[in-house]
Amino acid sequence: MVHGDGRSKEKTLTDWILKKYPKLKNVGEPWKVEREGETIFRPGIVHRLDKETSGVLVIAKNQKTFEFLKEQFSAPALEITKGRLADRKNRVKKTYVALVWGHVKNDEGVIDAPIARSKKDFRQWSAQRGRRGKEREAITEYKVLKHLLMDADGKLINPDISVDQKKISGISSLTLLEVKPRTGRTHQIRVHLKYINHPIVCDKLYAPKKPCPIPPPTLPLIKGEEKGGGLSRLALHAKSIEFTLPSGQKIKAEAPLPNDFLHVIV
Numbered sequence: 663m664v665h666g667d668g669r670s671k672e673k674t675l676t677d678w679i680l681k682k683y684p685k686l687k688n689v690g691e692p693w694k695v696e697r698e699g700e701t702i703f704r705p706g707i708v709h710r711l712d713k714e715t716s717g718v719l720v721i722a723k724n725q726k727t728f729e730f731l732k733e734q735f736s737a738p739a740l741e742i743t744k745g746r747l748a749d750r751k752n753r754v755k756k757t758y759v760a761l762v763w764g765h766v767k768n769d770e771g772v773i774d775a776p777i778a779r780s781k782k783d784f785r786q787w788s789a790q791r792g793r794r795g796k797e798r799e800a801i802t803e804y805k806v807l808k809h810l811l812m813d814a815d816g817k818l819i820n821p822d823i824s825v826d827q828k829k830i831s832g833i834s835s836l837t838l839l840e841v842k843p844r845t846g847r848t849h850q851i852r853v854h855l856k857y858i859n860h861p862i863v864c865d866k867l868y869a870p871k872k873p874c875p876i877p878p879p880t881l882p883l884i885k886g887e888e889k890g891g892g893l894s895r896l897a898l899h900a901k902s903i904e905f906t907l908p909s910g911q912k913i914k915a916e917a918p919l920p921n922d923f924l925h926v927i928v
Contacts, residue, residue, distance in 0.1 A: 664714045665887055666881050667901045668733040668785050674702060675707075675719070676705060676707070678681060679705050679706065679707075679721065680705055681812070683686075683705075683706075683849070684722075684861065685836070686705040686706040686721070686723065687705055688705075688725075689703070689705055689706040689722060689723065689724060689725050689728055690704050690705055690706050690707060690708075690722065690725075691728075692726050693747060695751050700910060702839060705721075706721040706722045706723060706728060706908045707719070707720075707721055708720045708722055708728060708732055709754075709846075710848075710894060711900055712849065712852070712896065712898065713789065713896070714738055714895040714896035714898075715896055715898045715899065715900060716898075716899045716900065716920050716923075717899045717900025717901060717918070718756070718900045718901070718902060718903045718915045718916065719900070720903060720915070726908065727908060730907075730908045731754075731905060732733065734753065734754045734905055734906065735754050735846065736846075751783040754903060754904065754905045755842070755903070755904040755905075756842065756900065756902070756904075757840060757841070757842055757900075757901045757902045757903075758840070758841040758842070758843070758845055758851060758898060758899060758900055758901055759807070759838065759839070759840060759899045759901050759919065759923070760838075760839045760851060760855065760862050760897060760898050760899075760925070761810075761836060761837070761838055761862065761863045761893075761896075761897035761926060761927065762836065762837050762839060762840050762855050762860040762861060762862050762863060762897075763797070763834070763835075763860055763861055763862075763863060763869065763872055764836075764837065764859065764860045765807065765809060766804075766809075766834035766839065766860055767804050767835060768806070768860075769805065769806050770802075770803070770804065770805040770806065770859075771803070771804055772801065772802070772803050773789075773800075773801070773802045773803075773804070773854040773855075773857065773858060774800075774801050775783070775789035775800060775854060775857055776789065776795060776797040776798060776799055776800060777793075777797065777798050777800040777848075777849075777854075778793035778794060778795045778797045778798065779794050779854055780794075781793060781794045783786060783856040784865060785867065786849070786853075786868065787847070787848055787849045787853045788851075789851060789856075789857040790857065793867075798847055799845055799847050800832060800843075800845045800847045800850050800853075800854065801843075801844040801845050802808050802841060802842070802843050802844065802845075802850060802851060802854040802855075803841070803842045803843075803844060804839045804840065804841045804842070804855075805839065805840045806837060806838070806839060807835070807837040807838040807839060807840055808827065808927060809821050809835065809837055809838075810835070810836040810838065810926070810927065811823060811834070812832075812833065812834045812835075812836060813832070813833055813834075814832045818926065819833065836863065837924075838927050839855075840901075841855075846877070849867075849868075850866055851898065851917075852867070852868050852896075852898070853868065856868045862895075862896060862897050862898055863893070863897035864893065864894060864896050864897050865896055865898075866896075866899075870890050874893065874894045893922045893925065893926045894922070895922070897923065897926075899917070899920065899923055900917065901916065901917065901919075902915065902916040903913060903915050
């Protein structure tokens with residue numbers, strides 16, 4: 663969890679930052695929690711990652727850099743050039759990896775669907791019909807990286823198995839995607855992937871009835887992993903982020919896939 667939400671007492675990244683870098687206390691800006699009205703301080707934190715999402719997060723060390731980066735994150739995401747999506751020069755570029763339910767047929771695609779509040783649950787956002795409140799433009803690009811199969815016991819099996827065998831054995835399909843959000847809406851990737859009927863694995867908010875595919879403990883441990891590993895959290899990883907420093911230097915920060923992800927996809 664990046665910062666508190668006014669309800670949970672769980673330790674957060676914000677707590678760690680303030681303990682390790684107390685001078686960042688006055689960098690950034692506060693964030694008001696909706697409904698509760700509580701003000702949460704986010705020292706130097708320029709953007710957000712959803713709870714349980716692993717990967718890259720940008721933290722500014724001073725207010726000048728914070729303001730500079732914030733402008734990049736809030737800049738218009740894209741423009742249309744000759745019918746194709748094109749990044750604006752001053753826009754931050756994010757790349758995620760997501761493991762989703764189902765066999766995504768198209769090798770790549772663009773999800774262009776406005777997002778608004780869910781009519782059923784105020785915690786959720788929705789791209790489905792019947793959403794409420796102000797709609798916000800949202801565009802997400804995706805590319806298939808790998809197709810996977812899992813049996814009823816949560817074990818990964820040969821993806822070349824025939825279609826008939828899949829039906830008989832109760833086998834589930836999974837797809838590993840590279841995802842690039844071209845707009846920065848709350849829960850955008852999760853909402854858009856649910857919209858195309860491929861919700862993210864272990865998404866307890868948007869796919870609560872789906873099981874979490876935790877590999878059996880008999881799998882050999884990956885180097886540096888503690889005993890009992892497996893994937894039991896939101897299968898979304900912020901792989902990389904590209905931005906520009908006030909000096910004009912271009913930065914691309916990357917984070918390798920964590921072990922719980924590797925156990926499932928390798």
